[in-house]
Amino acid sequence: MPHVVTQSCVGDGSCVHACPVNCIQPTPDDPAFELAEMLHIDPATCVDCGACVTACPVDAIKPHAQLDEHERAFELINAAYHRVPRKRALLAPVRPRLTVRDRGQALRVAIVGSGPAAMYAAEEVLTIPGAQVSVYERLPQPYGLVRTGVAPDHRRTRRVSHQLDRIRQRPGLTMHLGTEVGRDVSHQQLLDGHHAVVYAVGAASDRRLDVPGAELPGVLSATELVGWYNGHPDHADRVVDLSHRRAVVIxxxxxxxxVARILTVDPDALAESEIAPAALDALRASRIEEVVVVGRRGPEHAAFTLPELVGLRATPGVTLGVAAEDLAGVPGDDPKLELLRTLAPPASAGRRITLRFRLAPQAIAGDDRAGAVELAVAGGPAGQRIEAGLVITSIGYRGLPVAGLPYDADAGIVPNDEGRVVDPATAAVVPGSxxxxxxxxxxxxxxxxxxxxxxDTIAALVDDYNAGLLPAPAAAPVATEPPPVARRGGLRHLTRRALAGSR
Ligand SMILES: Cc1cc2nc3c(=O)[nH]c(=O)nc-3n(C[C@H](O)[C@H](O)[C@H](O)COP(=O)(O)OP(=O)(O)OC[C@H]3O[C@@H](n4cnc5c(N)ncnc54)[C@H](O)[C@@H]3O)c2cc1C
Ligand SMILES: NC(=O)c1ccc[n+]([C@@H]2O[C@H](COP(=O)([O-])OP(=O)(O)OC[C@H]3O[C@@H](n4cnc5c(N)ncnc54)[C@H](OP(=O)(O)O)[C@@H]3O)[C@@H](O)[C@H]2O)c1
Known part of the structure; x- marks a missing residue:
């Protein structure tokens, strides 16, 4: 097999468009693309040209001969995907270019946020000759969760920031760092200076675990813990108590x-990464030996993806185990289940991660701080109790309301139709948003x-512009001060290397 897609695949499809023989699947025009855990090279049709290697923003593609011992699993994963016969075109799909009518004034778009969604939106707008984009980001450093979410030891994934840097440097793009829309600049000001405003503000909060004891000290959300180890200014000053031997991740x-990996891996392995120095110091002093990751459903419904499980199993110095009782009688032979079946039973000593299934949290027990998690066993009357001094709830992120726009509180999103903001009360489109x-x-x-x-959203925006639905801006785009790093405290917890933007 000539080339293989490995763990760090971020699924942006750059390789698909580079491939001369359309051997990387699924392609972005395939309905399976959005849900795919990674892309896969067909060993039978790959012509070994290496074009995909050059196109990949995160160095996820390797020639077969350069795979290390742990990456060999991806050789099988790539090949297995292509064993299922699927119809496919001979050549990779070509995305149609945006067609823009001359409306007398070049398109001007404000984008709020600078994470991947913002930067890909900017990239698309800037394919239009003469178009201008103003990006407004509340933090003093750009790229959202690429810096403040992606685990610091996922170094190859973090290299996607180079791709975002290239978008940032395109003529026509102005970046306003340290500018919070809704506080420093209003929606109306942005609308006055642009044809349209695109919100790319992500999901800054998290789903709350609604069980007794969830508010006890010692219970943290993944948003808080991840923000802490990545030096996000909202979380960097947190003190995380790592003085207990076991943590539970729900x-x-x-x-x-x-989270489980960062809490158990040898801190020396993180030393050269972009982890926040205070978090690295705390991890060096940590007494945590075991992290138990608890899923409320069976292993056949595990939310983690196969590439990440392969990577976790390869964590040096950490034993990954699963209880035999959790796998007993589980039907199916999908690759994730097959891999789980190869894991050892939970170890009883050393740095270790234990995967548990069919355990639904009922309460966090403890007098003045978390001491144990009480869980109901699916399909059984008995409960279980896992002693733990640190409990991390990792049950999903949650978008916050955006000032002046409608909000769907159940889904934590801004209601929209193909990216156009819609008021659910009237079903009317909110103009320019x-x-x-x-x-x-x-x-x-x-x-x-x-x-x-x-x-998709920019295509809708351009349709509206062509249809004359976006009035020409009445004013110039809002100018901002240079990044007020000192005023906000900055990402001072990021390493100097990250602050210099040298990735
Ligand atoms: C912990 C974690 C790890 C992940 N690891 C990976 C990984 O390894 N590989 C992978 O492919 N995917 C990973 N993902 C998923 C990936 O990060 C997301 O798909 C992606 O970041 C979402 O992009 P976004 O632009 O919508 O949001 P974000 O990346 O969250 O960007 C939103 C931006 O908007 C800014 N903002 C918010 N409000 C305002 C405002 N009012 N004014 C101005 N700016 C504002 C924020 O500061 C932020 O910079 C991870 C996600 C998480 C949570
Ligand atoms: N390396 C990477 O590529 C990478 C890294 C990090 C994140 N991401 C992506 O970022 C996205 C977000 O990841 P995520 O891990 O935050 O979310 P996620 O994949 O949606 O997982 C949420 C987990 O929380 C559980 N859960 C939800 N409500 C619960 C409750 N009340 N009680 C107990 N458990 C509950 C879910 O169980 P049920 O399944 O039973 O609902 C699920 O196990 C995902 O698409 C992920 O793939 C990618």
Whole structure:
């Protein structure tokens, strides 16, 4: 097999468009693309040209001969995907270019946020000759969860910031860092200076675990813990108590695996990463030996993805185990289940991660701080209790309301129709207002998933512009001060290397 897609795939589809023989699947025009855990090279048709290697923003594609011992699993994963016969075109799909009518004044778009969804939206607008984009970001550093979410030891994934840097440097883009829309600049000011405003504000909060004891000290959300170890200014000053031997993570998505790994991996392995120095110091002094990751459903419904499970199993110095009783009688042979069946029973000593299933949290027990998690066993009358001094709830992120726009509190998103903001009370479109990324779709998907999402919204915006629905701006775009790093405290907890933007 000539080339293989490995763990750090972010699914942005760059490789698909580079491939001369359309051997990387699923392609962005395939309905399976949005839900795919990664992309896969067909070993039978790959011509070994290496074009995909150059196109990939995160160095996820390797020639077969360069795979390390742990990456060999991806050789099988790529090949297995292509064993299922599917119809496919001979050549990779070509995305139609945006067609823009001359409306007398070049298109001017404000984008709120600078995460992947924002930057992919900017990239799409800037394919239009003469178009101008103003990006407004509340933090003094750009790129959203690429810096403040992606685990610091996922170094290859973090390299996607180079791709975002290239978008940022395009003529026509102005970046306003340290500018919070709704506080420093209003929606109306943005609308006065642009044809349209695109909100790419992500999902800054989290779903709350609604059980007794969830407010006890020692219970933290993944949003808080991830923000802490990545130096997000909202969370960097937190003191996390790592003086206990066991932590429990509730929920088993990819964020839960990130958290479990960061809490157990040898801190020396993080030393050269972009982890916040205070978090690294705390991890060096940590007494945590075991992290138990608890899913409320069976292993066949685990929310983590196969590539991340492969990566977790390869964490040096950490034993990954699963209780045999949790796998007994589980039907199916999908690759994730097969991999789970190869894991050892939970170890009883050393740094270790234990995966548990079918345990639904009922309460966090403890007098003045968390001491144990009480869980109901699915399908059984008995409960279980897992002693733990640190409990992390990793049950999903949640978008916050955007000032002046409608809000769907159940889904934590801004209601929209293909990216056009819609008032659910009247079903009317809110003029000039659009959404992309997690605030549009909810908190799911990889970095690259946001690319197609943003392209769809910008296509809708351009249709509205062509139809004369976006009045010409009455004023110049709002100018801002240089990033007020000192005023906000800045990302002072990020390493000097990150602050210099040298990735
Ligand atoms: C912990 C974690 C780890 C992840 N790891 C991976 C991974 O390894 N690989 C992968 O493919 N995907 C990963 N993802 C998923 C990926 O990060 C998301 O798909 C992606 O970041 C969502 O993009 P977004 O632009 O919608 O939101 P975000 O990335 O959250 O960007 C939103 C931006 O808007 C800014 N903002 C918010 N409000 C305002 C305002 N009022 N004014 C100005 N700016 C504002 C924020 O500061 C932020 O910069 C991870 C997600 C999480 C939570
Ligand atoms: N390396 C990567 O590529 C990477 C890394 C991190 C994140 N991401 C992506 O970012 C997105 C967000 O990840 P995420 O882990 O935050 O979310 P997620 O994948 O949606 O997982 C949420 C988990 O919380 C559980 N849960 C929800 N409500 C619960 C409750 N009340 N009680 C107990 N458990 C509950 C869910 O269980 P049920 O399934 O039973 O609902 C699920 O296990 C995902 O698309 C993920 O793939 C990618």
């Amino acid at each position: 929920g088993n998505g990819n964020v839960a695996l990130d 659009y959404v992309v990324g997690w605030i549009k779709r909810g908190p799911t998907g990889f970095i690259g998933t946001n690319r197609a999402c943003s392209q």
